Amino acid sequence: MEKYKKYMQKAAVTAALLLPALLVVLPVVLLLSGSLMDTWELEGYLSSVFTESGGYISWKLIPDYPSFANYGKLLFETPQFFVLFWNSVKLVVCILAGQLLVAVPAAWGFAVYQMRGSRMLFALYVVLMLLPFQVTMLSNYLVLNRLSLLNTHRAIILPAVFSTFPVFLSYGGFRSIPPQLLEAARIDGAGELTTFVKLGLPLGKSGLLSAMVLGFLEYWNQMEQPMAFLEDKALWPLSLYLPEITWGQAGFSFCASVITLIPAVFVFILGQDYLEQGIIYSGLKE
Amino acid sequence: MKKKKRFFGFFVFPGFTGILIFVLLPFGDVVRRSFTTAVTGQWSGIRNYETIFQNDAFRLAVGNTIRFTLVCIPLLVLTGFGAALMIHTLKNRRWVKSLYLLPLAMPTATIVLVWKMVFYRQGFLNLLLTRLGEQTGLWGMVGTDYLKSEAAFWVLVGSYIWKNMGYTVILWLTGLMGIPAELLEAARMDGAGRAKSLWYIVLPNLRGSLYTILILSFLNSFKIYREAYLTAGAYPDKSIYLLQHLFNNWFVNLELDKMAAAAVCTGGVLMIAIMALQKLWET
Numbered sequence: 001m002e003k004y005k006k007y008m009q010k011a012a013v014t015a016a017l018l019l020p021a022l023l024v025v026l027p028v029v030l031l032l033s034g035s036l037m038d039t040w041e042l043e044g045y046l047s048s049v050f051t052e053s054g055g056y057i058s059w060k061l062i063p064d065y066p067s068f069a070n071y072g073k074l075l076f077e078t079p080q081f082f083v084l085f086w087n088s089v090k091l092v093v094c095i096l097a098g099q100l101l102v103a104v105p106a107a108w109g110f111a112v113y114q115m116r117g118s119r120m121l122f123a124l125y126v127v128l129m130l131l132p133f134q135v136t137m138l139s140n141y142l143v144l145n146r147l148s149l150l151n152t153h154r155a156i157i158l159p160a161v162f163s164t165f166p167v168f169l170s171y172g173g174f175r176s177i178p179p180q181l182l183e184a185a186r187i188d189g190a191g192e193l194t195t196f197v198k199l200g201l202p203l204g205k206s207g208l209l210s211a212m213v214l215g216f217l218e219y220w221n222q223m224e225q226p227m228a229f230l231e232d233k234a235l236w237p238l239s240l241y242l243p244e245i246t247w248g249q250a251g252f253s254f255c256a257s258v259i260t261l262i263p264a265v266f267v268f269i270l271g272q273d274y275l276e277q278g279i280i281y282s283g284l285k286e
Numbered sequence: 287m288k289k290k291k292r293f294f295g296f297f298v299f300p301g302f303t304g305i306l307i308f309v310l311l312p313f314g315d316v317v318r319r320s321f322t323t324a325v326t327g328q329w330s331g332i333r334n335y336e337t338i339f340q341n342d343a344f345r346l347a348v349g350n351t352i353r354f355t356l357v358c359i360p361l362l363v364l365t366g367f368g369a370a371l372m373i374h375t376l377k378n379r380r381w382v383k384s385l386y387l388l389p390l391a392m393p394t395a396t397i398v399l400v401w402k403m404v405f406y407r408q409g410f411l412n413l414l415l416t417r418l419g420e421q422t423g424l425w426g427m428v429g430t431d432y433l434k435s436e437a438a439f440w441v442l443v444g445s446y447i448w449k450n451m452g453y454t455v456i457l458w459l460t461g462l463m464g465i466p467a468e469l470l471e472a473a474r475m476d477g478a479g480r481a482k483s484l485w486y487i488v489l490p491n492l493r494g495s496l497y498t499i500l501i502l503s504f505l506n507s508f509k510i511y512r513e514a515y516l517t518a519g520a521y522p523d524k525s526i527y528l529l530q531h532l533f534n535n536w537f538v539n540l541e542l543d544k545m546a547a548a549a550v551c552t553g554g555v556l557m558i559a560i561m562a563l564q565k566l567w568e569t
Contacts, residue, residue, distance in 0.1 A: 013372045020369070021385045023448060027392075027400040048408045056413040057403060102301040109297030113290045121298070123564075128309060130501065130560055132508035134533040135553040138319075138545045139312035141537070162304035192293050221393040223512050224530075228537060242395035243516045257396035268391035272384060279453045279502075280460050 029061060031261065034254035035070065037063040042251050049247075070251040074259070081241075081256065088237040088260075091156055091226075092219045096212055098161030104208050107170035108196050111204075112182065122171075125164040133224045144229060155229040160219065166211035172281025173207015174200060210278025213271035220264050313553075320550045324543035334547035344548065346524065347532040350439075354510070354528065358443045359503050365447060366454030366499065373455065374462050383459070387452035394512040397445075401517055405432035405441055433517050439525040445513050450506050454499050461495030462488070497567045501560075 034042060041064055048055040074081055110122050140159055141150075149155045177200065185195050201208075223239050230236055238260050245253040268275065323330045338344045373382050389397075404410045412428045419425040432441050465488060473483040511530035514522060520535060521527075529552065536545045 013375060016372055017369070017376075017382060020451070021382075024385050024388050027397060028388075030400050030403065031396065046403075049403065049406050056408050056416070057406075057410055059410075102304060105297040106301035109294050113294035113297070115290060115294065118294060118298075121302075125305075127557055127560055128305065130505050131553060131556060132505075132530075134508065134511075134530050135549050135556065136309060136313065137533055137537060138542060138549050139309065139316045142315055143308055143312040158304075159308045162301060162308050164305070167301065192296075196297075217391050221395075221512075223394065223515075224534075228534070239393055239395045242393075243398060253399055257399055260393050261396045264391045264393055265388075268388065272387065275387065275390075276383070276456055279456050 028261075030059070031254055031257050033059075033061050033063060034250070035258045036066045036068070037251070037254075038065055038067045038069050039251045041065055042254070046247070046250055070255045074252055074255045078252075083234060084236055084238050084241045085259070087153070087235060088220065088239065091153060091222070091237055092216060094153070094157045095160040095219050096215050098157065099163065099166045099211065099215060100208070102161055103163070103166035103211070104170050104201075105196070107167045107207070108174055108200055108204075110167070111171050111174035111177075112196075112200075125167055129164040129168055137224075137228060140225075141228070150229055151231050151235065153230075153235060156222070156225050159225070160222075166208070166215060169211035169214065169278050169281050170204065170208040172278075173204035173210070176207070177203045206274060206277045207281055209271065210274040210281060213267060213274045214278050216267045216271075217264060217275075220260075220267075316546045316549055319543065320546035322543070324541065330543075334543045335551070338544050338547050338551070341544070343527070343532055344544075346527055347529045350525065350527055351529040354439070354442065354526075355504070355507050358446045358507060358510075359500065361443065362447050362450055362454055362503050363496070363499055366451055367458050369451065370455045370458030370462060374459060379459070383452075383456060386455050389449045390452045392449075394516060398513065398516040401441070401445065401513070402433070405517070407431040434523055436523065436525040438514075438518060438523045441517070442510055442514055442526055446507065446510050450503055453502060457495050457499050457502075458492070461492040465491045493567070497563070500563065 037045075045058050045060070049057050110118060110125075144150050144155045144159075149158065181203075182195055182199060185199055186192075190198070221239055222237065226235075226237055226240055238256070242253060242256055242260060245256065319327075320334055321331060322328060323333075369386070373379055376382060402409070407429055409432075411432065412430065415428040416426075419428065430437055432438060469487055469491075470483055473487050478486065508530060511528060511534075514526050514528060514531070515534075518526065520531060520538075522531065529548075533545060533548065536542075536548070
């Protein structure tokens, strides 16, 4: 009887967990299957949706006539897509590199050289991290305008480089290094910079890696800033281009969605441990 | 001591300079502007503040934003907790955690396509509901256009939960695993049932997790604008016209004086809320 109860319990838990799993997997499957259909098939399924005629959407998870035609068209006959893809890559890489240079040393400073005032400053960093973009939108605009950076990629990169979120995450990683270790290194005559490079970076790398993983996902998906500060569509990242595709070109938009999704999922799979670690670090309190 | 100060400066100063230039100084400028007129820059006292508080769009947006936050954050916290309790009993948690986290990695723009297929008038949801109605004979055809009616609010709540469930579950799980097993064992020995040990031992030990979850889910609640904007545009149904829409529309129309006043108000309220939350948790 006891065994039976346990078994039932397990079945219930599995069922309850399966539903959300379905909700996560289905959208991906939908995108994948749509991207492999040719234009005619897709139009047949979707026509009722965008012509507002009677009837409902229909779908097949395995297309009747699977084809890579839309991928081909998108990748080889749409140079615009490439431009935007590289825009996205450039923005993300520049932002993350800048954050490594600026935020990681700052996090080290906060973690290792604690003193009067440093705590207050750190609290300010936390508040800045939590302010939504809309609150700082106008101030961002004013400064970018003053420095005449509007409508350039630097308008997106520079403010993001000085974001305080990576400072906060890397700080979590550096705090997990036992202070005695650093003290020992100093007694052995290591300079402060050497301690940072030789001890801090390797031992606290989980924090900064999680900042990079979370940062990648965030900036790959970035929309508000480019929408506000980039007028020239040739400068846009992919995340803004996708919604511009109309229903008439549904085939394109499925393929473009899948291609946009790939780097994010790739980074997600590679960095899942760091992602989790980062989420946990964001919970460490002083 | 002096050396310490020098190195603190060495490491922190470059980043701080950037923050000063890109955030703090310009925000000071915004505060100044909130007391002046947009075009001529003349001192206008609190007129801008009066204008926005009498502005219907501002009131609507503030109301909706507060409503959205008050609905979705408790919902997220609770569903996340329920899921974490269940996942905690599993042996192999890794793939479950991956599944829950995956939506966090999916760019909004890619998922909006799916949302449209589901929530349009002739989309999957209505198809499903209509079939269900036919089967059971309880209702007829369902023809709600979820993105263009008040249902849009719940679509947003749903996609918020869908997207943010992952880290909530992870944080709850971390909290749950941090509770010493001896403590629960001792409670069981003393005859505490499952509900009792949940209430007296598990929950009090999770205060820290709750704090982080609240902060993060609040931070992310503003990002729902992406879904809202992409599914419904700059002027969506009244029920999901959020502060973010308003700021964006003011920005497009160059109504910078109103924006300045609203930014100062929103920023101020948020800052007070964050600090109050921090204080609340320290005591």
